[in-house]
Amino acid sequence: MRASRAADEIGVVVHGPEVVDSGRAREALDRLERIGSVTAVLGGTMGRVAVIDAALEDRIDISRRETPSRSVQRLMPSVDVVVLLNYAKTAETGLAFGAMVAERAKPHKPLILAEYSGPFASVLAGGAGGIAERIAGALGFPMVAAPQPPGMTASSGRTVTRTIFGAVPGENVSVNGIVIGRAEEERVTISATDGRIVQVLGAEVKEHGLEKIPSVDLEAAILRTGDVRRTEASARRVREPGRDAVLIDHAAEGTFEAARGAGVAVTVGDDTTAIAGEVLARLGIPLVGIVDGDLDMLCPRTVAPKGSYILRVRPGSDDLVGRRVREEVFGGGDRISMEGLDNEDLVDLVKRAAGEDLRSLRRL
Known part of the structure; x- marks a missing residue:
């Protein structure tokens, strides 16, 4: 039996690594494709790594770095309904997240939260009518009422x-x-x-x-x-490295964009090095990490790219060393050509910039 026209075009915004690592995103796409045509995108940043590990990049568009609300807005003109797939820590936080996305996206078509921490489905915006019931039925979810946006x-x-x-x-x-x-x-x-x-x-x-x-x-x-990724999966490499060196200074969320065309990355900060390492491992790009031991464990399970180096510097000095590296190695910018240089040459340049603040050097 053909799906009703109202449910023919289904947009899906996948949020966070947990819904992917758990296998729920793949399951949801399979089920929704039985009732309509599905266009899936990733809303958020760290979920990209999970999509790569799950080999779902051919089904979930991870080409853009954008917030879930922006993903909803982008899908709205071309679909009849948008489903927000999420796996929050609790049902309450899932509902709060859904309300926030709806408040920011201001959708003019139905927006439905499919929350796996319940599990449940909830209409966040629009007169979803029978579409919501069809989607909830396809996913095997009960419907619950959405709360009023809490003014976040x-x-x-x-x-x-x-x-x-x-x-x-x-x-x-x-x-x-x-x-x-x-x-x-x-x-x-x-x-x-x-x-x-x-x-x-x-x-x-x-x-x-x-x-x-x-x-x-x-x-x-x-x-x-909490953690940027509460769940685990085996790392999967998907891209060949380039030739440039890039500087990622306390900006791990933008690692995918920064690493385009790069063959090596210098990362500044303990958690930045840990989180960026998760991304760089999938891209086959080693890192030169500048850390001072102030790790907050935002990313407790990390995969270090092969051939990486860790420079431990004096406690509290990673920011200072990072600024010197930017000026002395990267010429005030965040990208240089590695023409005529190898990674060991880059490490020597970073060591020189660290100077007396360097405490130890370790190759991974």
Whole structure:
């Protein structure tokens, strides 16, 4: 029996590595393709690694780095309904996440959350009618009512406030991949004035982390509590390296984009090195990591690219050494040609920039 016209074109936004690592994303795509034509994209950043490991890049578009709300907006003109696939820590945090995406995307067509932590399906926006029931039935999910958006983002003059729901006390709280504290309550509220974080409620603040974020667009920032990837999978390599060297300085979320055309990467910061290593291992690109032992375990299970080096520097000096490397090795930028150089030459240049702050060098 042919699906009704209203359900013919189904957009799917896959969010986060967990729904992919668990096999649920593959299962959902298989089931939804029985009731309509499916176009699937990744919304978020760290899910890309999971999609590669699961060999799903031919079914889930991972070519863009964009937020889930932006993915929803991009799909809306060409589909009849968008399904947001997610696997949150709890049903409550899943609902809060779905409400946030709907609030930001402002969809003009039906938007349905398929949340595997329940599991359940919920209509986040639009008069979904029978489409929601068909999709929930195909996935084998019960329907639940969506809560009112909890007002996670607020602006007042020059101040922007964001609230994260469902934190587990003791978890890291990060902004764009940089840890700024540890959660003490289930709700963490962050405020920024003129792009500078001025208040963090519900968490013990890590001042050294805040120092690494002199300016941030809080409305667009990636806020997270806990690990960047709670689940595991075997690493799978998908790209041949290039020839350039790139500098990734406390910006691990953008590693896929930064690594285009690169044959080696210099990473600055303990967690940046760990997270970027997860991505670079899939791209076959070794790294030269500058760390000072201040690891927050945002990415506790890491895969080090073969042929990588780790330079441990004086505690608290990774930022300083990173700035010297940018000026002395990369000429003030973040990319240089490796023409006439090999990776050991690059390591020597980084060692020279580290100077007396260097404590040890290890090849992985």
